[in-house]
Amino acid sequence: MLLRMIRFQTAFLLKRKGALIPFYILLVMVLCNFLENVMEFQGQDVVKMYQPVKMLLL
Numbered sequence: 001m002l003l004r005m006i007r008f009q010t011a012f013l014l015k016r017k018g019a020l021i022p023f024y025i026l027l028v029m030v031l032c033n034f035l036e037n038v039m040e041f042q043g044q045d046v047v048k049m050y051q052p053v054k055m056l057l058l
Contacts, residue, residue: 013019
């Protein structure tokens with residue numbers, strides 16, 4: 001029930017142009033941060049990463 005409602009509300013919001021633009025901007029920012037972190041920490045162990053919490057982009 002809850003997942004269906006979340007899916008419905010998300011689909012409803014993404015049909016509006018005012019919500020679609022910030023959604024894509026945030027999506028691009030998250031993907032860029034992810035790719036930057038992958039390139040920076042390539043071949044390293046998780047323990048060697050500085051601030052693993054930063055990786056979450058919260």
